[in-house]
Amino acid sequence: MKSSAEIRQSFMDFFASKQHTIVPSASLMPQSPGLLFTNAGMNQFVPYFLGTEKAPYSPARAADTQKCIRAGGKHNDLEDVGYDTYHHTFFEMLGNWSFGNYFKKEAIEWGWELIVDVWGVPASRLYATVYAPSEGDPSSFDQEAYDFWAALFEKKGLDPKKHIINGNVKDNFWMMGETGPCGPCSELHVDLTPNGDSEGKLVNMDSDLCIEIWNLVFIQYNAEADGSFRDLPAKHVDTGMGFERACSLIQNTKGFTDFSQKPSNYATDVFQPIFRKLEALSGKTYADIYPESVESDKSQLSTEMKEAIAFRVIADHIRTLAFSLADGILLGNTGRNYVLRRILRRAVRYGRTLGFSSAQTFLPELVDTLVDEMAGVFPELKNRAAAIKENLQREEESFNKTLSHGLDQFSSVLTLLAASKASHPVTYESALKFLKDHHGEFSFPAEEAFKLYDTYGFPVDLTALLCSEHGLKLDQAAVETHMDEQRERGRKSRSQKIVRAADIATEASTEFTGFEEDSSSATVLEIHTQEDALLVITDRTPFYAEMGGQLGDQGTLTLGDAEYPVSAVQQLSAARAHSLPVDAKIAVGDQVTLSIDPNRRRPIEAHHTATHLLHWALHEIVSSDAAQQGSMVSRNRLRFDFNSGALTPEQIDQIESKVNAHIEAGEPVSWIEVPHDDVKGRSDIQQFFGDKYGDKVRVVQIGGQPQQLDGYSMELCGGTHVRNTKDIGLFKIKSEGAIASGIRRIEAVCGIAAYDWTRSVVEKSAEEKKELRSRLNALNEQLSALDAEPVHFPQFPHIMTGMLDKGSFEQKNQVFKDLLAHLQGLKAATVEADKALKKAQTAGAAKAAHAMLSELDLSGNLVIATQGPAALLQELLNGLKSQQFGQAAFLIVDDGEKLYLGALCGSSAKDNGLMAGKLIQSLAPIAGGKGGGKPDMARGAAPERDKAEELATKAKETLSA
Numbered sequence: 037m038k039s040s041a042e043i044r045q046s047f048m049d050f051f052a053s054k055q056h057t058i059v060p061s062a063s064l065m066p067q068s069p070g071l072l073f074t075n076a077g078m079n080q081f082v083p084y085f086l087g088t089e090k091a092p093y094s095p096a097r098a099a100d101t102q103k104c105i106r107a108g109g110k111h112n113d114l115e116d117v118g119y120d121t122y123h124h125t126f127f128e129m130l131g132n133w134s135f136g137n138y139f140k141k142e143a144i145e146w147g148w149e150l151i152v153d154v155w156g157v158p159a160s161r162l163y164a165t166v167y168a169p170s171e172g173d174p175s176s177f178d179q180e181a182y183d184f185w186a187a188l189f190e191k192k193g194l195d196p197k198k199h200i201i202n203g204n205v206k207d208n209f210w211m212m213g214e215t216g217p218c219g220p221c222s223e224l225h226v227d228l229t230p231n232g233d234s235e236g237k238l239v240n241m242d243s244d245l246c247i248e249i250w251n252l253v254f255i256q257y258n259a260e261a262d263g264s265f266r267d268l269p270a271k272h273v274d275t276g277m278g279f280e281r282a283c284s285l286i287q288n289t290k291g292f293t294d295f296s297q298k299p300s301n302y303a304t305d306v307f308q309p310i311f312r313k314l315e316a317l318s319g320k321t322y323a324d325i326y327p328e329s330v331e332s333d334k335s336q337l338s339t340e341m342k343e344a345i346a347f348r349v350i351a352d353h354i355r356t357l358a359f360s361l362a363d364g365i366l367l368g369n370t371g372r373n374y375v376l377r378r379i380l381r382r383a384v385r386y387g388r389t390l391g392f393s394s395a396q397t398f399l400p401e402l403v404d405t406l407v408d409e410m411a412g413v414f415p416e417l418k419n420r421a422a423a424i425k426e427n428l429q430r431e432e433e434s435f436n437k438t439l440s441h442g443l444d445q446f447s448s449v450l451t452l453l454a455a456s457k458a459s460h461p462v463t464y465e466s467a468l469k470f471l472k473d474h475h476g477e478f479s480f481p482a483e484e485a486f487k488l489y490d491t492y493g494f495p496v497d498l499t500a501l502l503c504s505e506h507g508l509k510l511d512q513a514a515v516e517t518h519m520d521e522q523r524e525r526g527r528k529s530r531s532q533k534i535v536r537a538a539d540i541a542t543e544a545s546t547e548f549t550g551f552e553e554d555s556s557s558a559t560v561l562e563i564h565t566q567e568d569a570l571l572v573i574t575d576r577t578p579f580y581a582e583m584g585g586q587l588g589d590q591g592t593l594t595l596g597d598a599e600y601p602v603s604a605v606q607q608l609s610a611a612r613a614h615s616l617p618v619d620a621k622i623a624v625g626d627q628v629t630l631s632i633d634p635n636r637r638r639p640i641e642a643h644h645t646a647t648h649l650l651h652w653a654l655h656e657i658v659s660s661d662a663a664q665q666g667s668m669v670s671r672n673r674l675r676f677d678f679n680s681g682a683l684t685p686e687q688i689d690q691i692e693s694k695v696n697a698h699i700e701a702g703e704p705v706s707w708i709e710v711p712h713d714d715v716k717g718r719s720d721i722q723q724f725f726g727d728k729y730g731d732k733v734r735v736v737q738i739g740g741q742p743q744q745l746d747g748y749s750m751e752l753c754g755g756t757h758v759r760n761t762k763d764i765g766l767f768k769i770k771s772e773g774a775i776a777s778g779i780r781r782i783e784a785v786c787g788i789a790a791y792d793w794t795r796s797v798v799e800k801s802a803e804e805k806k807e808l809r810s811r812l813n814a815l816n817e818q819l820s821a822l823d824a825e826p827v828h829f830p831q832f833p834h835i836m837t838g839m840l841d842k843g844s845f846e847q848k849n850q851v852f853k854d855l856l857a858h859l860q861g862l863k864a865a866t867v868e869a870d871k872a873l874k875k876a877q878t879a880g881a882a883k884a885a886h887a888m889l890s891e892l893d894l895s896g897n898l899v900i901a902t903q904g905p906a907a908l909l910q911e912l913l914n915g916l917k918s919q920q921f922g923q924a925a926f927l928i929v930d931d932g933e934k935l936y937l938g939a940l941c942g943s944s945a946k947d948n949g950l951m952a953g954k955l956i957q958s959l960a961p962i963a964g965g966k967g968g969g970k971p972d973m974a975r976g977a978a979p980e981r982d983k984a985e986e987l988a989t990k991a992k993e994t995l996s997a
Contacts, residue, residue, distance in 0.1 A: 066079055067080065077100065098132070114379070124280060125356045126356035167208040170204050173209070201239050203240065225249065229246075249285060284299045310351040325340065366427065397433055438494060476509070480509070485499045486522075544573050548580070557628075558574035572613065594630075602616060642758055643669040643785075646695065646786045647667055647676055648736065653690075673770070699761045699764045715735060735752060768784060897945070935978040935987070956969060966978075
């Protein structure tokens with residue numbers, strides 16, 4: 037039997053023999069901004085079909101296997117995965133392509149040759165569909181395709197009228213959009229019934245006994261805006277064959293010799309190695325069994341069926357996750373990134389069905405199996421295996437906590453729901469039985485589903501899945517209403533800045549001169565009056581408008597002898613509007629001078645260039661997968677968000693040192709505009725998926741030769757920058773921490789801002805050092821009074837503020853680090869002294885308690901009031917218990933700050949109705965305190981020390997009553 041690798045290779049070899057160039061799969065990150073993921077083989081070839089680019093193959097034909105994901109948007113198979121034999125979120129699409137080269141005859145004949153002659157599918161089990169329009173459908177019957185198919189069937193002695201089936205526009209006419217390239221298509225379907233006698237009645241009937249294996253699209257028309265169709269000057273072929281389906285057909289029928297079993301994609305060596313690994317990890321056994329349909333009632337499925345579905349869902353989802361991460365698509369909170377996060381969470385949820393606990397991650401364990409099976413064709417899996425595992429580990433660990441809390445809360449709501457409907461008390465187990473007995477009668481409260489999401493971070497789609505598994509209805513529209521209301525509350529709670537300029541329509545265009553000039557002459561093109569400002573649009577400006585995370589400029593506009601402040605600048609389409617005082621005397625056509633405030637711009641530029649250095653250093657020190665998720669640069673600080681686990685102190689120190697080393701080196705910073713097509717494939721130039729770039733892009737590079745694109749740091753960036761790294765000054769990381777699951781944030785400062793921040797930290801640290809030293813001295817005095825060994829810590833030799841005023845940045849930075857290290861050591865010494873004091877006090881308290889109890893008559897009830905450390909109370913209680921004290925005792929220990937209270941009731945006291953917990957509850961309020969505990973022992977505390985005598989008197993009265 038052929039392996040899946042052999043089947044894929046035989047497809048490639050066949051079309052290579054037909055002079056096709058074998059093309060690598062495109063990334064799952066689509067080139068089209070309208071797609072979540074690459075979802076079809078033709079995505080990477082669209083420019084050739086549109087004629088905007090010429091196909092680079094000679095002859096103009098290609099073949100490939102394309103990675104595809106359909107798990108969101110228009111094409112979404114997510115909910116069907118695991119319930120039938122052939123739906124997947126990730127799959128490979130085999131295809132052959134002609135770009136104005138061959139057309140229908142060759143495509144049909146080669147398709148038949150591969151399927152029938154090479155792979156051996158019995159021709160009698162094949163059915164071809166051709167386009168036949170209904171009334172109002174485009175174009176005409178595809179007689180040409182029909183005739184080519186008919187000749188092939190007739191050659192095998194088969195009746196074309198039985199084996200060629202007409203299809204309407206839905207099944208057999210392909211359009212790229214409302215307008216653009218389009219054309220009829222032909223599909224090949226395989227009859228998988230045991231006897232092969234369906235006579236084509238199952239074609240396009242969503243039956244897994246008649247599977248579409250190949251679709252041949254003939255792109256021959258252009259759909260016009262007026263609804264007409266004109267012939268394209270060049271006609272193309274676009275075919276697609278599901279690889280997993282092909283493997284299923286060949287392997288499950290033993291090379292088309294045995295149709296006794298229903299073929300399943302999951303019963304192939306594409307999925308079986310993953311199942312074997314899952315079996316080893318879970319201790320469960322996979323069974324290739326399926327519900328009657330994808331709509332089957334999930335609450336009525338057997339445990340074995342639920343486990344089989346879980347195996348399939350996890351095997352499918354790990355492929356989607358691993359291949360996406362290999363292509364640099366990360367898990368996140370928006371768009372395609374959130375789709376991936378949902379898929380991971382579904383996989384983790386199904387993992388619970390296989391017995392995986394919240395303390396056990398299993399998805400990273402599947403990656404090596406996938407690499408072993410697929411890396412020969414998709415080497416990016418092996419190259420990025422470590423990063424894939426790291427991302428999966430982090431996400432799974434994070435969601436496990438959310439899942440556990442959510443499942444607990446869901447179970448609580450189930451129990452309450454059943455209790456509200458039942459006429460008797462219920463436990464969780466009896467609630468499950470009650471709901472099963474009343475299957476489909478009750479709804480899960482929409483407000484609780486929203487609460488699960490809003491309070492516990494539990495995805496609504498998982499709540500819906502759990503509801504379906506328990507036979508509960510869920511009004512998802514009502515849940516969405518709750519979510520809309522929450523969004524509206526959030527919107528109203530935020531202080532919003534209304535940018536009225538956005539309502540201004542203008543066709544003006546402003547040239548930006550700020551890369552080279554701080555001041556520019558300009559002509560006023562338009563003036564728009566606002567309530568509190570004039571928005572002045574000019575033909576030229578050095579003012580940068582806020583974008584790409586960089587704050588906008590401020591400065592002045594000079595007209596003759598008048599000078600007006602420019603408080604802000606806004607981008608309006610291609611124009612740039614400057615905000616002037618509303619009483620400014622200015623008119624359209626005036627010649628003005630626009631000057632930015634350089635004292636504001638230069639620190640912003642320093643922070644922006646430092647952000648590029650930080651991004652580069654993160655890749656060098658942490659991981660090349662630490663991709664930017666957002667940034668902000670101002671004159672006083674920079675903020676950089678990126679995906680990663682928490683950084684270690686050593687990594688932060690290394691990043692800081694690396695950035696400062698390149699600042700000190702004084703390296704050139706340059707930029708150049710180039711065609712986007714020249715750089716969009718370069719991995720050494722940072723560019724961000726999802727960003728919209730024009731035909732021309734600006735590359736900012738640090739190091740290397742200007743105009744050569746050979747720097748060590750290169751990014752597509754439209755912001756302004758320093759000319760030399762030395763202009764940045766000192767770089768200091770203020771903080772690093774999490775802002776979302778898997779997303780970290782670094783805040784840092786440069787130059788004067790770094791110096792000012794460092795100085796403020798030093799001054800604050802000096803005060804803290806003084807307080808810690810005082811605390812350490814006080815603790816040591818107490819230790820000496822108890823004859824315990826004091827804790828010493830060496831004095832810090834430097835005078836902080838003085839050292840910061842002189843020396844190089846490196847020397848100043850070292851002083852800063854030395855102080856923080858000294859401070860950390862002083863904190864540790866204080867903690868150590870505190871522990872030593874408590875230990876000494878405990879030891880002293882034990883001796884004091886023993887001496888005190890040895891002098892007391894323990895035959896009756898006791899009230900003890902004394903002074904000493906808090907530990908004395910526990911030692912007195914311990915001493916009484918060790919002597920098997922059978923009466924009642926009430927204890928008051930005054931440590932100089934508050935009263936610590938204790939009560940103990942032995943067997944005789946309890947027989948007389950005395951209980952320790954009630955003694956504390958009734959007596960502690962006399963001194964403004966409270967407490968409680970068990971009948972035999974209880975504790976409390978009270979702040980009013982002057983009431984100690986009154987409290988002791990009342991305790992004696994209570995115990996003697």
